[in-house]
Amino acid sequence: MTSKYGLLVLNSKNVQKLKQLLTSAAASLSSRLYVRLNPDQPRSDELVSNIYLNSAHFCPNVDVRLLVKSRLPNEEYILIGEEAAEDLTEPAKRYKKVVLGGTFDRLHNGHKVLLNKAVELASEDVVVGVTEKDMILKKSLFEMIEPVELRINRVVEFVEDISGTAKCLAEPIIDPFGPSTRIEDLEAIVVSRETVKGADAVNKKRGEKGMSQLDVIIVELVEGNDEILKETKISSSSRRRADLGKLLRPVNNVPRRPGAPYVIGLAGGIASGKSHIGKYLKEKHGFEVIDCDKLAHTCYEPGSALIEKIAKHFGEDIVIDGLVDRKKLGAIVFSDKKKLRELSELVWPEVRERALSIAEKSTAKVVVIEAAALIEAGWHKSLAETWSVFVPAEEAVRRVVERDNLSEDQAKDRMSSQISNKERLDASNLTLCSLWKYEETRAQVDRAVEGLLKRI
Numbered sequence: 001m002t003s004k005y006g007l008l009v010l011n012s013k014n015v016q017k018l019k020q021l022l023t024s025a026a027a028s029l030s031s032r033l034y035v036r037l038n039p040d041q042p043r044s045d046e047l048v049s050n051i052y053l054n055s056a057h058f059c060p061n062v063d064v065r066l067l068v069k070s071r072l073p074n075e076e077y078i079l080i081g082e083e084a085a086e087d088l089t090e091p092a093k094r095y096k097k098v099v100l101g102g103t104f105d106r107l108h109n110g111h112k113v114l115l116n117k118a119v120e121l122a123s124e125d126v127v128v129g130v131t132e133k134d135m136i137l138k139k140s141l142f143e144m145i146e147p148v149e150l151r152i153n154r155v156v157e158f159v160e161d162i163s164g165t166a167k168c169l170a171e172p173i174i175d176p177f178g179p180s181t182r183i184e185d186l187e188a189i190v191v192s193r194e195t196v197k198g199a200d201a202v203n204k205k206r207g208e209k210g211m212s213q214l215d216v217i218i219v220e221l222v223e224g225n226d227e228i229l230k231e232t233k234i235s236s237s238s239r240r241r242a243d244l245g246k247l248l249r250p251v252n253n254v255p256r257r258p259g260a261p262y263v264i265g266l267a268g269g270i271a272s273g274k275s276h277i278g279k280y281l282k283e284k285h286g287f288e289v290i291d292c293d294k295l296a297h298t299c300y301e302p303g304s305a306l307i308e309k310i311a312k313h314f315g316e317d318i319v320i321d322g323l324v325d326r327k328k329l330g331a332i333v334f335s336d337k338k339k340l341r342e343l344s345e346l347v348w349p350e351v352r353e354r355a356l357s358i359a360e361k362s363t364a365k366v367v368v369i370e371a372a373a374l375i376e377a378g379w380h381k382s383l384a385e386t387w388s389v390f391v392p393a394e395e396a397v398r399r400v401v402e403r404d405n406l407s408e409d410q411a412k413d414r415m416s417s418q419i420s421n422k423e424r425l426d427a428s429n430l431t432l433c434s435l436w437k438y439e440e441t442r443a444q445v446d447r448a449v450e451g452l453l454k455r456i
């Protein structure tokens with residue numbers, strides 16, 4: 001039987017059995033484990049790191065929180081291990097106000113070590129700057145970073161939950177300084193070994209502004225391992241990567257007649273890997289994949305309703321002997337984004353109708369509608385779910401230059417008529433990234449299919 005919350009009380013004896021206790025927490029808890037140190041077990045930086053590092057290994061799905069306060073958690077909890085909590089006095093704090101900064105995406109155990117340190121030291125305020133906008137654009141898989149409000153709320157909730165008295169004042173930052181060079185009476189800054197230089201920069205700027213110097217408190221990095229991203233510490237990027245191929249937003253509740261296939265969308269910018277993924281879904285998983293790029297060409301057949309609409313909109317001379325003069329039409333739309341949009345608005349409904357009619361007749365269990373502009377066209381709103389594949393813009397440009405023999409500027413121009421990766425991801429239920437080896441792309445797809453087959 002599992003409970004939501006647990007409490008593990010560590011003393012000088014059972015601390016030796018930490019791994020075993022965390023494994024038992026993983027088996028009996030669905031949400032959160034509070035850890036508290038009894039008076040005979042002194043708190044050291046090494047122990048704090050050890051608790052979080054081992055938590056990442058032995059109970060990775062449990063939100064572990066080392067309490068600094070003397071009070072016990074408010075939630076109803078079960079005891080992990082046999083040790084009961086003894087009375088504690090509130091620990092003495094060295095500073096009133098402590099500052100720290102970070103992105104804090106998918107708050108992980110490395111972040112928690114840092115936040116725990118700040119709470120351990122501050123009696124009044126833990127001031128936190130949380131990066132946004134330009135500050136996050138260079139991070140790997142930045143498009144998947146959670147919204148800043150969510151990251152702020154999570155940090156505040158964590159800090160205030162483990163802290164007895166200190167308040168958490170968190171705000172978005174768009175430079176590496178934020179409140180650290182604005183609030184006069186801060187006393188210390190908490191950083192990790194990798195961000196010490198940032199703390200030095202803060203002190204330099206405070207010095208220039210005539211403000212007091214902050215004590216720099218350094219915590220060691222909590223190790224982790226991600227061979228694909230070549231990370232040797234627990235990191236948010238690695239957590240974002242682990243989210244590829246997982247359902248990140250609930251699916252739409254689209255009515256389906258019994259026996260009808262489950263229809264999903266596959267969107268992605270130019271050279272993002274859609275065709276490769278579509279082919280794999282068809283060959284390995286037996287899904288029916290409708291390539292809307294190809295389908296769009298069939299809409300230009302002589303006598304089709306679309307040709308009439310195009311002639312009406314772009315002029316009768318666009319149609320010669322019942323056929324669209326593609327060269328002429330191309331010259332009009334590729335030099336004018338507004339005209340391209342107008343053409344798309346004529347073509348998309350036709351393609352959609354044909355795609356849905358093919359899907360309706362399919363005997364496959366799952367039908368995939370593969371379309372670059374699926375989200376621009378708004379189809380994702382009426383499909384059960386939409387998957388998006390992306391690569392960073394620089395990689396897409398590199399691929400287009402290589403594959404289509406275009407100049408960099410031409411490649412960028414093609415991309416500019418499409419929405420950004422971020423916009424596409426935000427409108428999708430599941431994300432894939434084809435930046436690494438083909439096996440990695442396929443592993444993400446396999447993960448996505450496994451989840452899909454469980455929910456349909």
Ligand SMILES: CC(C)(COP(=O)(O)OP(=O)(O)OC[C@H]1O[C@@H](n2cnc3c(N)ncnc32)[C@H](O)[C@@H]1O)[C@@H](O)C(=O)NCCC(=O)NCCS
Nearest residue numbers: 101102103104110129176178180192195198221222233234
């Ligand atoms: C510019 C800053 C804020 C950007 O943060 P960053 O994008 O690196 O945030 P991220 O969420 O990745 O990490 C947040 C903090 O946790 C630390 N951290 C990350 N992973 C781990 C880990 N595995 N173990 C221990 N600490 C970790 C980081 O080193 C960083 O100090 C930061 O790097 C920095 O320079 N900090 C020092 C100056 C500062 O705090 N400025 C803002 C004050 S409001």
Ligand SMILES: Nc1ncnc2c1ncn2[C@@H]1O[C@H](COP(=O)(O)OP(=O)(O)OP(=O)(O)O)[C@@H](O)[C@H]1O
Nearest residue numbers: 270271272273274275276399403434436437438441
């Ligand atoms: N790991 C990978 N997974 C998928 N594609 C990759 C990978 N690495 C490189 N590529 C390359 O990316 C390019 C684009 O792939 P693909 O043709 O599947 O994209 P697409 O989204 O269908 O493109 P477009 O919409 O422009 O036709 C191909 O040249 C492919 O070989």
